Amino acid sequence: MKRKKSGSVGYRLLQYAAHAKGAIVLALVCLALAVTAQLAGPFVAKDIINRYIVGVQQVWYEVPPHTEGAVAVDGAWFARADRLAPGARRDNPHTFATIGTSSYFLPGEIQAIAPGPRPGAIREETHGRWRVVSANPLTRAQAFAFYRPEVPRVIRMALLYFALLASSAVFLYGQQYLLEISANRILVRMRRDVFHKIHCLPISYFDRVPAGKIVSRVTNDTESIRDFYVQVVANVLSSGVMMLGIYIALFILNVHLALLACALVPVLVAWIWIYRRLTVSVNLRVRQLLSEINAMLNESIQGMPIIRAFNREARTADEFGEMNQAYYEGQTRLLRVNAATGYNLAGVLRNLFFAAIIAWFGWRSLHLEPIVSLGVLYAFVDYLNRLFQPITQVVNQLATLEQARASAKRVFELLDEPGVEPEYGAIPRFRGEVEFEHVWFSYDGEHPVLRDITFTAQPGQTVALVGHTGSGKSSIMNLLFRFYDPDRGAIRIDGQDIREIPPQKLRQHMAIVLQDPYLFTGTIAWNVGLGDERVTRDRIERALRDVGADRLLRNVPGGLDEPVLEGGSTLSAGERQLISFARALAFDPAILVLDEATASVDSETERIIQDALQVLKRGRTTFIIAHRLSTIRDADLILVLDKGEIVERGTHEELMALGGRYRQMYELQTKALGVTG
Template sequence: MSIDFHEEETLGKAYDHKLLKRLLKYARPYWWMILSSIILLLLITAFELAQPYLIKVAIDDHINGIYKPMVAYELGKAPIKGVIFQDKEYVREKDLKSTPTQLPRYQIIETKNAIYLIQGMIAKDQSYQVQVVHGKPTIISGDKTYPTTELSTEEFQRFRQQDIQSLYRIGGLFFILLLLSFILNYIQIYLLQYTGQKIIFQIRQEIFSHVQSLPLAFFDKNPVGRLVTRVTNDTEALNEMYTSVLVSLFKDFFILIGIMIVMLKMNVKLALLSFVSIPLIILTSFVYKRLARDAFRIVRTRLARINATLNENISGMRIVQIFHREKKQYEQFNVINSSHYQASIKELKTAAIFRPSMDFIYSISLAFLLWFGGKDVIAGVTEFGVLYAFIDYIRRFFQPINDLTEKYTIMQSAMASSERIFQLLDHKDTIPNPTQPKPIGQLMGKIEFDHVWFAYQDEDWVLKDVSFTIQPGEMVAFVGATGAGKSSIINLLGRFYDIQKGSIRIDGIDIRDMDKYELRKQIGIVLQDVFLFAGDIKSNIRLNRKDITDEEIKQVAHYVNADQFIEKLPNQYDEEVKERGSTLSQGQRQLLAFARTLAFNPAILILDEATANIDTATEQLIQDALNKIIHGRTTIVVAHRLSTIQHADKIIVLHKGRIREMGNHQELLSLKGLYYKLYQLQYKEDFQSNHMAM
């Protein structure tokens, strides 16, 4: 087993925008779902951005709002509802559209011992003292004296009543925003996940359909595990991109732009101070992107190698255990697994750099904000609620940036996976169907090979100038040493490979002018190693042909003697078949293969070593079945045991890719050539085997 066989192809530099453009084509049919998700995200973002602002309003306008300046109106003349106290109605300046300059301004000041209503304004950084003048409290600040009224607890609560009611309203609005965000998030996530699953379903179907259409030459060069990785791991990576990244990027964009706009509107100075870290963020992200790209690609490549190796070892577990290869296979897997581990560690180191870097930049931004913003709050230039909102917005600003590592991991994994998927989908069928295939109808079965040359690679010829004709209804056998080209003739007849020179005709029509799928429908092949699918007996005979009834299945099973073992099974035709038919014997699987072939009623029947390695009792059943199913059909037999082909109409002897002898059994024996030598050699082997058995 070669490690190189499991190695992924080396790809050139990927251009993300080209890959994304191609990936977005799969999302196009669901554009309205994605657009709905984006609109929902826009609403969710607006609701989330409103939450810190509501807290800022609650702090500055209501919790600390009692200390803001008020205007005193005569009763009944206030433009809006205020607080009535001592025959005047007090309204806060911030609630007025314009401040009347002719009316006195008032302010509430709270000390350790009492609460006062004063006429006039004292700045936060101004010092003052309370003195009793003529039996009344008076506040003095510098050379100014402010008329003062001490408020009782009840009177102070009267001024606070509007703030309490406003806080109730803000709390209710905050709860409504949370509830709406929850509901819209649920709808958006469900809609997006549903869309992602639909897209991935479509991609998986396309990959599977495409893989089935590829020629056998493709599977000669690509391990099963690699192809399984495409349909499972790689498509799942795309699913995460569609559901976790693609639309979420819109949310991140909305959040970042929204936060910047809100911060600029609240306080330009603090906003610009907060934006100082943006160049550092861009630089760090750029460096991370360059380092991470190659790491992700290597990890995906090594993962495919693991899958390919696992698949091969599990499929060949019988051979591994029989030949006691467990230690060697473990050592080989350990090398591949270690390379994946090292690549993963490199990826983790790259990702581990980014998150702490972003946390460090966030901490610096927060420190600057607290330093400058805190001084402004103390000086009374900035309100405390604004500083709180900025701290909250800074945290929210860095949240999508901190998530960039995870999203970038998903994105790069998706890019690497999409490269592999599109590379697979771009594999052209090297055996294309003709644009205007000739109608073939029901084939008679005349087969002609006319000076056929064929090689699997370059000019390493497997068949050299091969010519023969098989008449309809004839039984023709091919014999020869291993590598003579017998199985290649079968592969060429079903057009699983294309020849380089010459032509192959059936009923006078070149098979390259036929629809290859229509051609294969009329060719039945029974191989030595019968492949059965997990399911039951019926499904393995029917092979998804719904037009084959249960009664027809029983008829063909009876016809080829398969019913003799099927009816002894506990569930008969509904008996479960394990993967590859592991619970059935070789002979039983062979009989099922005959039943399957007969059910499809092919015009041409091909038997490739179909009776090899079968016990004598089962061989009698199979031989009887053979005699029945070849009747009226053109039959090609690739035989190892010459005793099974003595009654063939024609025997063709191949040697090193060329036809050396052709004739019936007696004619070839009389030539005393290659066939005669093979017969003599096999006769001696059979004689010795029978003698030893006696």
């Protein structure tokens, strides 16, 4: 079956983001307000410079004494031309101008002044003509008098500037908070989807993919995707909105300067394209190596007794070191690219643009072309500095972006694996008739492990499967539980093909006891009932009592509530096996499978288990995969398998009378036990 394709990685990440679109939209609104408040600041600063500082240097007219905003000079009062009401008289014009740090108040309407040829003289331009005049500079107090009326206005504008900064900070906090909340919601949903998908995958998937790699996708890869939503999306969105706002402000400020700044856009696009070309494959390899490291750690921890028993510590450490070194080298390569294309390159680019601006202004000055005002120049430099901040932020997030894309690709590959959606619900209890009809099966599609298997188990019968390792016994049970489906033939329960029954409903009336039963972290009671509401406390206690587990567990300090560690490591093999027997009994299955359930226990525990078996088999169709043939003498049907085929069938007495393979196996075991004894 081919995997379904559900669009590009970026598109699917956006699909997940849509689940938190309300909070994201609100975050964007906060971001837009924050950017607006931030970008209004340079306009306020430009106004302060042009209107209230440089704006003092203009023509002043004589006005009545004590006029608001007027300045007294030698007994006369003067007001700025731009502060006079329309139609007001404009008498006795004077011009306030500066040369360096010296200020002058000169009679007449003067366009410009320059240093004179001698001390106490200046050059002034009037109606396009220059002349030399005698003039004494104002004292500091006299000069400040012209600025004093502007101080309240400057203070108000400064307060407005700080208010804009404060409101911007508030909105940025809201934007960051909302995006963090959105990212966590998205990750909760993604992890839930991944965990749900794991439960939909066929058993064959877990046969070929190590558990550590799957765990890495659920934990490491999804955490990397979280960084994408928290860091990349937050920074790229804020940077994009900031850059857009800056360019709008630049075009409002001065079109020529804005066009000069537009040269940054193709540079940024090329920058991102080159970075992705250099890092995409490396990021994928690094994420794969991290997954392999997790898989090896998981395998090493699980197999620690074997590693130590065979003195494999050094070799295992060498293998881990090789993998760890490969991961280090991949990370180092990424660091080299990030260092070359990160903040330093942004600084070089910024300096180049400042050099271009200086050259442009110098060229305009040399050719005596009009130059923008000081306030506009200040605002442009401020905006250009601000423009490089989001550019640097975007570039610095490229590494996180590519890591997140690599992780997302791996997560989506898992989500795209073909699986079966669970279908829960009640179905009538099986009578227990099981029929295999000409069943063929192979795990790889090429080498059959079951060949033309045909038999029928009547309700309540006990069917034993015997044979050497690899003969196909466990494969038959895997097909019965629909862990796999046969390549050919049919398996029926009560006359219905099991492929027509959803696996979850099929297993509702089936139970299995494995040779090495698995216990979950929790308590003994929880491991019997598995948290199922239908399995009451009384039912759990009765099941444990019926299988004889109370005799083995009476010395456990906590009783039914005794904590169980992962895998049941604090319990003996017999105790774990009896708990698994009680689990099967508590769910009252119609069909029971015992997979070499007595192979790993001592003789005393085996006698207890044999008694428990009689309880378990009562009223159920039971399949026993037998290792000790002495435990299946009373089976209603014994199937002898060899290389995936049923070579003999019958009761114990019939097979012994037949004198074939079963009798040879039985006599060999009996003889071995006799010699041992």
